[in-house]
Amino acid sequence: MRILLIEDDEVLRQVMLKSLVDAGHRVDAAADLGQARHYWHVQAFDVVLLDLNLPESDRNHAPMGSGLTVLREARARGDRTPVMVLTARNRTEERIAGLDAGADDYLGKPFDLGEVEARLRALVRRSQGASDVTQVGQLGLDRKNRRFSLAQEPFLLPAREFEVLWELMSPPGRAVHKRALSDKLSDFDVSLGDNALEAFISRLRRKLNQSGVVIRTLRGIGYLLEEEA
Template identity: 40%
Template sequence: MHVLLVEDDSTLADGISRILKSHGMAVDVVDNGSDADSILQHAEIAVMILDIGLPGIDGFEVVRRLRARGSHLPVLLLTARDAIQDRVHGLELGADDYLVKPFATPELVARLKALVRRSNPKPVEWRVGGLSLDTFTKRVRINDQPVELSVREWAVLEYLIQQASRVVSKQQIIDAILPWGEELTLNAVEVYVSRIRLKISGAGVVIRTIRGFGYMLEKEVP
C-alpha cells in the first residue's frame, strides 16, 4: 500500500513513516502543500495522510485541488486543532476521515486500511426473494426487471438487504449510510422506507416495521 504523508513536523513525520513501513507500507513524505499537490498529479497513491497546518498552501487547499481534478483518492486529515468547524470544513471539502493529534498509532493504521478497503470495494450481488441488488453496477432488479431508486433510497435498501432477517434501528441506518458532516432525520428514514416498499412490491420481499426497534427486511412468506 503506497502512502503519501504530508506533514511539516519532521519528528512526527519520521515516527509515522517508520510505523507505516513496519506494517509493510511504502511511504513518501513531503513537508508542504505545494509538493504534495504536485505529486498527486502524477504519482500512483493508495491513500494520503494530510496535515492541515502546512507551509505554502494548507491542507484544505490540497484537498480542494485534489477533488477539483476529479480524484477519489482517500484522504485522512491530521490536525492539532480542536475546533469542530475545522474538521467539518475539511470533510466538506472532500476529506474522508480525520485524526486529532496526539493519536494512537494503531488507530491511524486501522483507519488507513479501512479507507483503502472502502475505496476499492469488491462487487457483490445481494438477493432476497425476487429482489437483487448489484453493488458494482448500482442496479436493483425485481425478477430481472430494473427498478429506479434515488441515491438515498439505494443506500437505505443496500443496508437493509445486507442486514436481511435482522432488526435494524433508524439510527443504525443513518449511521451506516451518511458520510461525515451530513444529517438525516428519523422521519426522513421513514419516508425512504415507505418509498422503497412501494417500489419493491411484487418482489416477494417485505420490510417489516418492528415497533420500538426499527425495520427488518426478509423474504415474504406466502
C-alpha cells in the same frame, strides 16, 4: 458506503475524495488528528481510510502525530469499523504496527484508486457478512457496480432511497437500528429525522410491492428486510 477518509496531503485527499464520491459513496474527509477524532466519534462509518502520518491539527504541522493514535483510541472504545491504512512508509515493522493497532488492511503509497475501492468493498463485505451479489425474492443487489435489479430488470431509485435499501440489503435479514440508519445517512450539518426516514421506508415498500420482499418494522429497534413468506 459511508467512508471516513483521513489524509493530511491536501492534493491526495481531494483526488481520493472526488474518486470515491464519483463512484457513488458518501465520504467525510479529515486532514488531521483533531478532525479525525471528532468525525469518528460523532458519525457511523462503513469503513475508514487512514493515513499513518498525521499532524495534530491544521495549525500544528510539526512534530507529526501518528494515525495509529486515533486507530488505537477507536479500538479501545470498542469501535470495530474496518480500517485500511494508507502510508508511504511501507517498511515491514510499520505494517506490523498498523495491523497490531487494529487495522484490517494495509496499502502503501503510491496506489491505484481502483484497487483502493476494491479493497474497501472486500473489507465491508467481510465485516457485514455480505457478498458482492445478493438476491432476496426478485430483488437483487450488485455491490461492485452499485446496481439494484427487480425481476432481473434495472431497479432505479432516488439517491436517499437507494442508500436506505443498500443498508437494509447489507446483508438482508439483519435488524438495522433506526438510529444507526439515520446516522449513516445524515450529514454533519443536517440530521435525517425519523419522519424523513419513515417516508423513505414507506416509498420503498410501495415500490417493492409484489416483489417477494418485505421491509418489516421492529418496534423499538428499527427495520429488517427479508423474503416474504
